[in-house]
Amino acid sequence: MNNYDLIVIGGGAAGMIAAIKAGRDGKNVLLLEKLSKTGSKLKATGGGRCNLTNTLSNEDFMARFGRNGRFMRDALELFDHHSLQQFFSEIGVATHAPDGFRIFPVGHSSQTILDALEEELKHLHVRVLCSQKVTEILHDGCKVSGLKTEQQSFFSPNIIIATGGLGYPMLGAEGDGYTLASALGHTTTELFPAMMPLLTKENWTDNCRADTLPKVELRVALKKYHKLHATGDLIFTKNGIRGPVVLDFAREITPLLKELGEVPIIAKLTKGINEDALLQLFKNSAAQELHVSIKKSLLPILPASVIDELCKLVGVDSTMKFSKIEGKARAELIKIVCATPLTITGHDGFKMAMITRGGISLKETNPQTMQSKLIQGLYFCGEVMDIDGPCGGYNLQWSFSSGYLAGSLL
Numbered sequence: 569m570n571n572y573d574l575i576v577i578g579g580g581a582a583g584m585i586a587a588i589k590a591g592r593d594g595k596n597v598l599l600l601e602k603l604s605k606t607g608s609k610l611k612a613t614g615g616g617r618c619n620l621t622n623t624l625s626n627e628d629f630m631a632r633f634g635r636n637g638r639f640m641r642d643a644l645e646l647f648d649h650h651s652l653q654q655f656f657s658e659i660g661v662a663t664h665a666p667d668g669f670r671i672f673p674v675g676h677s678s679q680t681i682l683d684a685l686e687e688e689l690k691h692l693h694v695r696v697l698c699s700q701k702v703t704e705i706l707h708d709g710c711k712v713s714g715l716k717t718e719q720q721s722f723f724s725p726n727i728i729i730a731t732g733g734l735g736y737p738m739l740g741a742e743g744d745g746y747t748l749a750s751a752l753g754h755t756t757t758e759l760f761p762a763m764m765p766l767l768t769k770e771n772w773t774d775n776c777r778a779d780t781l782p783k784v785e786l787r788v789a790l791k792k793y794h795k796l797h798a799t800g801d802l803i804f805t806k807n808g809i810r811g812p813v814v815l816d817f818a819r820e821i822t823p824l825l826k827e828l829g830e831v832p833i834i835a836k837l838t839k840g841i842n843e844d845a846l847l848q849l850f851k852n853s854a855a856q857e858l859h860v861s862i863k864k865s866l867l868p869i870l871p872a873s874v875i876d877e878l879c880k881l882v883g884v885d886s887t888m889k890f891s892k893i894e895g896k897a898r899a900e901l902i903k904i905v906c907a908t909p910l911t912i913t914g915h916d917g918f919k920m921a922m923i924t925r926g927g928i929s930l931k932e933t934n935p936q937t938m939q940s941k942l943i944q945g946l947y948f949c950g951e952v953m954d955i956d957g958p959c960g961g962y963n964l965q966w967s968f969s970s971g972y973l974a975g976s977l978l
């Protein structure tokens with residue numbers, strides 16, 4: 569009753585697909601989940617719409633993960649976005665890419681994804697036990713033999729750790745996998761929250777909360793780190809910035825915040841309009857209308873609230889004509905509109921982080937199998953590993969690909 573070919577710890581995206589793959593291969597599988605139900609984080613993904621993956625080639629996909637992307641090669645070759653779509657189609661969920669890039673279930677509901685995975689686990693007779701927190705993995709220093717939950721012991725020569733990271737702890741992932749793995753000699757790299765809103769020193773953002781600014785580029789304003797940037801929609805908040813561009817940028821910023829305390833950045837809010845083009849825009853609008861104000865000239869490219877705040881910062885009245893302000897103020901205005909400086913001072917930590925940067929060291933795991941190089945029969949998959957990607961279906965694809973490979977028990 570308590571002996572299995574495989575025990576999977578964690579009923580998230582990675583753990584569920586690992587259990588399904590092993591079940592399909594005829595293995596007797598136990599899936600243990602500490603919450604009262606499986607897939608809590610999966611259900612919350614994409615604002616309940618579940619951005620499963622995207623249409624990038626494997627090469628381009630890996631490149632977006634930066635330093636550790638190449639570790640994914642074998643997992644992606646086995647189970648890429650085509651395989652993932654095929655897998656869900658076989659278990660009754662059609663998928664599509666409405667914007668040609670991000671792939672969602674056609675019904676745009678993460679619940680359909682979760683229901684299909686749970687149904688398939690049932691169909692394969694995978695035993696799923698919820699409210700079972702794993703506290704210890706049993707081993708002899710060379711290979712695993714089983715594990716203990718808070719209630720009982722189970723035995724198996726194969727154990728997959730699929731316990732997720734540290735973000736959104738209310739959805740189950742609280743870092744247990746790092747503790748379990750370190751008791752078996754594995755190293756965890758330094759952990760940082762990623763994909764969350766950022767706090768700024770500037771408080772003028774509070775007055776600009778109403779609008780979403782499209783195609784904003786954020787870039788670190790430090791010579792050593794100036795290559796760190798992200799582009800996308802931005803929303804100002806009471807005490808900082810949020811939105812897709814900030815989610816992507818945050819994974820670069822949190823390690824720097826730890827090192828430097830605060831991080832100066834430049835926000836390009838003007839959809840690519842540079843200083844020369846902006847000067848021309850002022851001249852053109854003045855030529856068309858006799859008494860056109862700075863605010864009216866800038867309205868095609870910026871919301872009124874942002875224009876007012878930027879003008880205030882350089883001491884200019886936004887209702888004045890551009891030609892009526894003195895040369896120094898003109899230069900300052902053009903500069904601040906084209907390259908708006910902000911200072912990132914903090915964030916709300918793992919509580920609001922969709923992703924964890926860092927995890928179980930990749931050096932100690934075989935990328936061809938996801939098996940530990942230290943302990944036989946121990947496997948890892950999903951967010952618990954030292955791999956994190958940007959917004960856009962990257963992290964779920966990684967969880968599914970690595971889970972599928974780990975569940976293959978190669």
Ligand SMILES: Cc1cc2nc3c(=O)[nH]c(=O)nc-3n(C[C@H](O)[C@H](O)[C@H](O)COP(=O)(O)OP(=O)(O)OC[C@H]3O[C@@H](n4cnc5c(N)ncnc54)[C@H](O)[C@@H]3O)c2cc1C
Binds near residue numbers: 577580701950951
């Ligand atoms: C709000 C939000 C939205 C997101 N949206 C997207 C998106 O649209 N697209 C995308 O690609 N990514 C998205 N992500 C990221 C993505 O959800 C995760 O990267 C992915 O779900 C990680 O899967 P996982 O299986 O590795 O971990 P998890 O989904 O975190 O699953 C781990 C499971 O292990 C269980 N567990 C932990 N410890 C133990 C233990 N000791 N014993 C037993 N069980 C344990 C946990 O309860 C949990 O259920 C989002 C994340 C959040 C928070």
